[in-house]
Amino acid sequence: MTHFLTKACFAAVLALCSIPATISTAAAAGPQTNFVVEAQYHRPIYGCSPVQAVRKAHYLGLRDVRIARMSPRVVVVAGRDRRGWDRITFANVRGCPLIRR
Numbered sequence: 001m002t003h004f005l006t007k008a009c010f011a012a013v014l015a016l017c018s019i020p021a022t023i024s025t026a027a028a029a030g031p032q033t034n035f036v037v038e039a040q041y042h043r044p045i046y047g048c049s050p051v052q053a054v055r056k057a058h059y060l061g062l063r064d065v066r067i068a069r070m071s072p073r074v075v076v077v078a079g080r081d082r083r084g085w086d087r088i089t090f091a092n093v094r095g096c097p098l099i100r101r
Helices: 003-029 032-040 050-060
Strands: 063-070 075-083 082-089 098-100
Touching: 003 082, 050 063, 050 082
Parallel strands: none
Antiparallel strands: 063 075, 075 082, 082 098
C-alpha cells in the first residue's frame, strides 16, 4: 500500500511540475518564429511545371496546347496535331520525361 501511495504522490508532483514548463515553451514559439524557420529551410520543388510541360508538348508538334490534368504523378497536356486532338502524358518529376503519347 505504501508503494502505491508513493508512486501516486510522485506522479502528482511530476504532473504539477511539468505544467509550467510546457506553457513557457509553447509561449516562446510565436508565429514569426515559425515563419522564419519555414523560410530558412524551404526546399525548392523539382517537379514538372505546367509551363515546361506545355513548352515540351509544343516542341513535340501540338498546337493550342493546354493542361488537361495535373496530379502528383503525371501532367497530362492536350492539344491539336495534324490528325486532330491528341494528349501527351509527362511524369511530374524534374525534366518532364515523356510517358505516353
